[in-house]
Amino acid sequence: MIVPPKNPNETNREYAFRVISMNIISLDIEPGSMIGEQEIANVLGLSRTPVHEALLELSKSKIVDILPQKGCLVSMIDSDLIREARFLRITVETALVEDACEMAKEADINELEENLQLQEFYLSKDTDKFFNLDNEFHKTIYRICNKMQCYYMVNLMSIHFDRVRNLSLHSVKDLKIVSDHHAICDAIKAKDPVAARAAFQKHMARFELDWNIISREYKQYISDGSK
Amino acid sequence: MIVPPKNPNETNREYAFRVISMNIISLDIEPGSMIGEQEIANVLGLSRTPVHEALLELSKSKIVDILPQKGCLVSMIDSDLIREARFLRITVETALVEDACEMAKEADINELEENLQLQEFYLSKDTDKFFNLDNEFHKTIYRICNKMQCYYMVNLMSIHFDRVRNLSLHSVKDLKIVSDHHAICDAIKAKDPVAARAAFQKHMARFELDWNIISREYKQYISDGSK
DNA sequence: GAAATCGAACTAGCATACAAGATGCATTCA
DNA sequence: TGAATGCATCTTGTATGCTAGTTCGATTTC
Numbered sequence: 001m002i003v004p005p006k007n008p009n010e011t012n013r014e015y016a017f018r019v020i021s022m023n024i025i026s027l028d029i030e031p032g033s034m035i036g037e038q039e040i041a042n043v044l045g046l047s048r049t050p051v052h053e054a055l056l057e058l059s060k061s062k063i064v065d066i067l068p069q070k071g072c073l074v075s076m077i078d079s080d081l082i083r084e085a086r087f088l089r090i091t092v093e094t095a096l097v098e099d100a101c102e103m104a105k106e107a108d109i110n111e112l113e114e115n116l117q118l119q120e121f122y123l124s125k126d127t128d129k130f131f132n133l134d135n136e137f138h139k140t141i142y143r144i145c146n147k148m149q150c151y152y153m154v155n156l157m158s159i160h161f162d163r164v165r166n167l168s169l170h171s172v173k174d175l176k177i178v179s180d181h182h183a184i185c186d187a188i189k190a191k192d193p194v195a196a197r198a199a200f201q202k203h204m205a206r207f208e209l210d211w212n213i214i215s216r217e218y219k220q221y222i223s224d225g226s227k
Numbered sequence: 228m229i230v231p232p233k234n235p236n237e238t239n240r241e242y243a244f245r246v247i248s249m250n251i252i253s254l255d256i257e258p259g260s261m262i263g264e265q266e267i268a269n270v271l272g273l274s275r276t277p278v279h280e281a282l283l284e285l286s287k288s289k290i291v292d293i294l295p296q297k298g299c300l301v302s303m304i305d306s307d308l309i310r311e312a313r314f315l316r317i318t319v320e321t322a323l324v325e326d327a328c329e330m331a332k333e334a335d336i337n338e339l340e341e342n343l344q345l346q347e348f349y350l351s352k353d354t355d356k357f358f359n360l361d362n363e364f365h366k367t368i369y370r371i372c373n374k375m376q377c378y379y380m381v382n383l384m385s386i387h388f389d390r391v392r393n394l395s396l397h398s399v400k401d402l403k404i405v406s407d408h409h410a411i412c413d414a415i416k417a418k419d420p421v422a423a424r425a426a427f428q429k430h431m432a433r434f435e436l437d438w439n440i441i442s443r444e445y446k447q448y449i450s451d452g453s454k
Numbered sequence: 455g456a457a458a459t460c461g462a463a464c465t466a467g468c469a470t471a472c473a474a475g476a477t478g479c480a481t482t483c484a
Numbered sequence: 485t486g487a488a489t490g491c492a493t494c495t496t497g498t499a500t501g502c503t504a505g506t507t508c509g510a511t512t513t514c
Contacts, residue, residue, distance in 0.1 A: 012498070037466070047499045052466080053283060060284070060383075062376060069465050069505040084376045088319065095318045149289060149311045153380045156287075239468070263495070274469045279496080296475040296495050 001043055002028050012046050016054035019044060024063060024074060025162050031221040034071045035064075063159045076223035077163060079215075085161040088154055090204045093138065097184060097200045098193040099145045108144045112137065112185045119178045127169050134165075137181055161207075168210040171217055176206065228270055229255050239273050243281035246271060251290060251301060252389050253355075258448040261298045262291075290386045303450035304390060306442075312388040315381055317431045320365065324411060324427045325420040326372045335371045339364065339412045346405045354396045361392075364408055388434075395437040398444055403433065 001023050006015045020040065023029040041051045055072055058064045062081055065073045075081070100108075115137050122129040142151035180203035187196035215222055228250050233242045247267065250256040264275045264282065271278065282299055285291045289308060292300045302308070327335075342364050349356040369378035407430035414423035442449055 036464090038464095048466090049498050049500090053280065056280060056283075057287070060379070066466075067506095068467070070507080071465060080373070081376060084374055087322075087374065088377050088380070091319055091322045092315065095314075146307070147311055147314065149308060149384060150315050152287070153315070153384050157376060157380050265495085275496090276468050276470090293496075294476090295497070297477085298495060 001040075002026065003043060012050035013053045016040070016044055016046060016051045017057055020051075020054055020058060021159060024058075025159060025166050027163065027167070027221070029074055031074055031076045031163075032223075033074050035074060036071050057156075058159075061157045061159055075160075077218070077221045078160065078223045079211075081160045082164060082211075085157045085159075086204070086207065088157055089161065090201070092150060092154055093141065093204075094197055094200055096141050096145050096147060097188065097196040100141055100188045101191045101193040101196055103146075104144050104188050108140070109185070109189050111140055112188070115140065116178065116181055116185060119181065123178055131166060131169060134177065134181075135162075164211065164214055165207075167214050167218060168207075171214060177203070180206070228267075229253065230270060239277035240280045243267070243271055243273060243278045244284055247278075247281055247285060248386060251285075252386065252393050254390065254394070254448070256301055258301055258303045258390075259450075260301050262301060263298055284383075285386075288384045288386055290390075302387075304445070304448045305387065305450045306438075308387045309391060309438075312384045312386075313431070313434065315384055316388065317428070319377060319381055320368065320431075321424055321427055323368050323372050323374060324415065324423040327368055327415045328418045328420040328423055330373075331371050331415050335367070336412070336416050338367055339415070342367065343405065343408055343412060346408065350405055358393060358396060361404065361408075391438065391441055392434075394441050394445060395434075398441060404430070407433070 001019075003019060004022070006012075010018070020029070029035060037048045037051050037055065041048050044051065055064055055066060059066045059072075062078075063075055065075060067073060115133055119130060119133045119137070122133060139151055139155075142148055180199065183199035184196060184203060187193075187199050228246075230246060231249070233239075237245070247256070256262060264278050268275045268278045282291055282293060286293045286299075289305075290302055292302060294300060342360055346357060346360045346364070349360060366378055366382075369375055407426065410426035411423060411430065414420075414426050
């Protein structure tokens with residue numbers, strides 16, 4: 001488990017949540033493994049309480065399953081939950097990119113374009129950095145539309161999806177993500193909701209290809225009943 | 228504050244969450260009021276711990292705002308958060324009713340129709356019962372489409388919307404909700420996604436009218452900047 | 455040898471205790 | 485009189501202790 005330093009303005013609970021989430025997405029905590037509150041509390045140098053509260057929040061998205069008096073099971077990669085997370089993102093963000101065509105100011109477009117410059121720079125250099133930039137790109141679209149609370153809810157559930165997306169970045173070679181993002185950004189800039197919708201859906205459709213590769217390559221992490 | 232009995236298989240945390248949510252929606256806990264963990268713990272006969280955890284979960288949807296070392300502020304009725312909650316529901320459930328046209332089995336249609344029978348029965352008799360049936364109707368649509376995790380996430384945020392919806396049921400006389408539901412159900416039964424989408428959007432559009440009435444009638448509960 | 459039983463060692467839920475920051479009022483001081 | 489100060493008393497965040505339920509292995513029993 002990777003333990004970054006605690007940020008100054010972060011509560012212990014937020015710190016625990018951040019570190020555990022990170023390690024689940026990066027697979028440094030293995031899908032299907034059991035983790036105990038005390039065990040994590042020891043690693044992070046905290047008491048059980050903030051760790052308990054962080055795990056409670058994670059359990060809301062079913063990324064962990066708290067089994068009372070037994071322990072905390074980190075979920076296997078579950079195609080049903082990924083399908084739900086992906087449905088939610090596609091549905092919500094498709095509507096958002098359309099709205100963004102009216103809502104986006106010049107400064108917003110600049111923010112997106114600056115992000116895309118950095119994406120190009122880091123794509124082949126630093127996978128984790130790129131992953132964060134990708135997340136920021138999507139988050140900016142929520143912000144443009146004044147839907148930050150929706151972002152929080154969708155993002156919490158997206159962790160299932162993120163875990164696979166992170167694997168993709170490390171495994172799948174043919175990455176067209178940045179040009180997809182450019183197409184979305186250009187459509188918003190051109191105030192063309194039809195093009196924005198199309199570009200976004202094309203972007204999200206790539207996942208099907210990745211999933212085919214990932215699901216073969218990481219069989220041991222994928223729960224039964226999926227393919 | 229109304230305190231129903233604790234269900235047998237419910238943890239104290241779940242009980243606290245259920246009771247506090249209920250009282251926020253029913254306005255038995257007033258918008259803008261401060262509540263303390265100890266105070267609620269006393270009323271429910273619990274310790275602070277499960278109450279604290281319940282409030283943490285509620286704070287995720289911003290329906291309460293935990294101010295460290297000060298207290299817990301129950302949010303005013305906030306048009307921005309309602310707009311977000313409503314956007315999320317409309318966006319997600321519009322997509323769902325379309326999918327439901329393919330997914331719904333005969334048993335599912337029966338479940339919806341049985342629910343509608345009860346809605347007609349209780350509409351003028353028992354507002355709270357009707358409110359629950361309305362919720363169940365929407366929940367069933369998620370279940371038909373195998374999107375229960377999405378239901379949980381959308382529902383958590385919907386509490387802002389629910390608080391006003393509950394006021395509507397008590398204040399707004401001209402209720403066409405049941406016939407709306409019938410139209411949605413009939414479209415799903417006829418496997419007509421275009422009609423289902425239209426019926427659902429017509430249903431959700433009613434809220435604008437209600438909001439105009441509510442926002443005048445309950446000004447004291449509505450946060451500044453809204454109209 | 456196999457099955458049943460008991461108990462030690464785990465777990466999370468919850469209660470309680472303590473720490474540290476916010477508040478408000480009484481007191482002090484100019 | 486008015487502003488500043490300090491303390492008593494709130495609050496939530498966190499740590500710790502206790503309870504009860506689960507697991508697993510050693511021991512007993514047949």
